[in-house]
Structure formats: C-alpha cells, structure tokens
Amino acid sequence: xxxxxxxxxxxxxxxxxxxxxxxxxxxxxxxxxxxxxxxxxxxxxxxxxxxxxxxxxxxxxxxxxxxxxxxxxxxxxxxxxxxxxxxxxxxxxxxxxxxxxxxxxxxxxxxxxxxxxx
Amino acid sequence: xxxxxxxxxxxxxxxxxxxxxxxxxxxxxxxxxxxxxxxxxxxxxxxxxxxxxxxxxxxxxxxxxxxxxxxxxxxxxxxxxxxxxxxxxxxxxxxxxxxxxxxxxxxxxx
Numbered sequence: 001x002x003x004x005x006x007x008x009x010x011x012x013x014x015x016x017x018x019x020x021x022x023x024x025x026x027x028x029x030x031x032x033x034x035x036x037x038x039x040x041x042x043x044x045x046x047x048x049x050x051x052x053x054x055x056x057x058x059x060x061x062x063x064x065x066x067x068x069x070x071x072x073x074x075x076x077x078x079x080x081x082x083x084x085x086x087x088x089x090x091x092x093x094x095x096x097x098x099x100x101x102x103x104x105x106x107x108x109x110x111x112x113x114x115x116x117x118x
Numbered sequence: 119x120x121x122x123x124x125x126x127x128x129x130x131x132x133x134x135x136x137x138x139x140x141x142x143x144x145x146x147x148x149x150x151x152x153x154x155x156x157x158x159x160x161x162x163x164x165x166x167x168x169x170x171x172x173x174x175x176x177x178x179x180x181x182x183x184x185x186x187x188x189x190x191x192x193x194x195x196x197x198x199x200x201x202x203x204x205x206x207x208x209x210x211x212x213x214x215x216x217x218x219x220x221x222x223x224x225x226x227x228x
Contacts, residue, residue, distance in 0.1 A: 004161070031214070043162070043218040056215075091161045093216075107216065109161025 002026065004110035006092050012116045018080040021113045025074070025094030032075050033095075033107075034067060038088035046090075049075060082117045089114050120144045120208040127223040136193040138222050140206030143187045149209035151182060151189045154218070156203045162218070165204075166191070196226045 005024040013019050025032045034046040046065070047057040051072035060067070064083070069075040079086055089112040123141040130136045142151070150169050154162040155177075166173055168180040168189070179192040193200055203221040 033214075033216075035216070035218075042220060043216075045215045045217075048214060059215075093161070107164060109163065111160050114159075 004092055004094050004108050006090075006110035006113050008113060009111065010114045010116075012118060013082055015084055015117055016081045018078065019082055019115060021077045021079075021090055021092075021115070023075045023077070023092030023094075023110060025092070026108055029094035029096050029108075030072070031095045031097070032069060033093045034075070034077055035091040035093065035109075036088050037091070038085065041088075043091065046077075079115070082115075084117050087115055087117045120146060120149055122206045122208055122219050124204075124206050124219065124222045126220060127225070129225050129227065130196055131227050132197055133195050136196050136200070136224055136226075138191045138193075138204055138206075138224070139188055140191070140208075141188045142206070142208040145186050145208050151180065151186075152207045153178070153180065153191050154205040154207065154216075156205065156221070158202075162205060162216075193224075196224075198226050198228060200224065201226045 004026060007022045011019050030051050032049040035043050036046055037043045045059040047060055047067055048055040049069045052069050064079055066078045091109050091112045093107050093109040095107050120142045121144060150167055152167040153165050155165045156162045165177050166175055166180045168182050170182050173180045181190045203223050205218050205221040207216055
C-alpha cells in the first residue's frame with residue numbers, strides 16, 4: 001500500500017511569496033491531518049479533515065494559512081503571504097478512523113515538506 | 119490531556135538494550151500510551167501502543183506498571199539505524215489530536 005505522499009519535499013521562498021504544499025493521503029483514508037514543527041519547537045496540530053470537510057482547524061496559526069481538500073482526496077495547504085516564522089517542517093497524516101481507541105494505530109505520516117522562508 | 123516527561127537524550131552502543139521511561143502522572147482511565155519513532159527527514163512512525171502490563175511487537179516492548187503513571191519503551195539490541203527521536207504520547211485531545219512533546223533523542227554508536 002502506498003504511504004502518505006507530500007510534495008514538495010523542500011521549498012525555499014522569499015518572504016511575501018506564496019507557497020502551496022500538497023498531501024496525498026493513503027487511498028480510502030477519510031481523515032487527513034496537517035501538523036507542523038517550526039524551528040526549535042514541538043510538532044503541533046494544525047487541522048483535521050474528514051473527507052472534504054474541515055473538522056477542526058483550531059491549530060491554524062492565522063488567516064495566511066488556507067487548507068483545502070476538494071473531493072475528499074488530496075489536500076493542499078497554502079501560505080500566503082509567507083513570513084519568516086512560517087519556516088519549519090509541515091507534516092501530513094491520514095487515518096481510516098479517528099477515535100480514542102483506534103486512532104493511534106491508524107495514523108500514517110508523510111515525510112514532510114521542509115519550508116524555508118528567507 | 120496527560121502531560122508526559124521523558125529524557126531529552128540517551129546514548130547507546132550497537133547490540134545494547136535501550137530503555138526509555140516516560141512519566142505520565144495524570145493519565146486518565148481510558149488513555150492509551152503510544153510511542154512514535156521519528157528518523158531524520160521523515161515523519162513520525164507509530165511503533166507500539168498499550169494500556170496496561172506488557173505489549174511486545176517486532177520492533178519494541180512496552181512495559182506499563184499497574185498504576186500506569188509511567189511506561190518504559192524497550193528497544194532490544196539496537197543498531198545504528200535505531201538512532202531516532204522517540205515520542206511518548208498519552209491520550210488524545212478531542213479524540214484525534216496527537217500531542218507530541220520534545221521526545222527522546224536516542225543516538226546509537228558503533
């Protein structure tokens with residue numbers, strides 16, 4: 001089974017530019033999550049999709065971040081305009097179910113996109 | 119959400135057993151204990167989960183005492199490729215959010 005795929009693996013952009021990160025979850029996984037680790041900090045939750053619907057976007061830092069999941073398949077995370085503090089690694093994960101008892105078994109993470117804003 | 123405390127780093131040598139203890143004094147009755155492993159330039163990877171006593175799989179063993187206020191991840195006979203960050207996670211926020219702490223950086227030397 002193919003894993004979670006993220007593209008690009010690295011991106012270097014200038015402050016003020018726009019960047020779009022893409023995540024292809026495991027086929028059939030309704031739940032898709034975005035996490036990120038900014039430099040020196042811990043991995044933090046950004047948001048959760050169930051199919052094409054945003055279930056929880058409480059972790060999104062501000063309105064410069066926009067996530068979409070049209071058709072409930074792949075997801076994109078756009079940063080516009082990018083700021084220096086957005087630099088970090090953005091992870092995507094997917095799971096079949098999202099429940100207290102089984103969620104941890106089902107989480108598969110991608111390798112992440114390393115974003116550098118200069 | 120239960121707070122976890124684990125060592126920042128541990129050094130070991132090839133062939134040794136590595137034991138990482140995680141403290142979680144405020145664990146709730148229905149919380150599971152889960153460990154993730156993260157290699158450089160990769161996302162976290164689930165390695166083991168348990169509720170009580172002992173769980174073993176092909177990668178590791180997880181020991182949980184009766185009071186569940188701590189847990190120990192045991193990696194048998196480590197190799198250089200086991201060098202990674204290991205995260206102890208307890209419970210889930212809103213049933214699906216994973217809360218990663220700083221993790222334990224395990225460095226295996228030849």
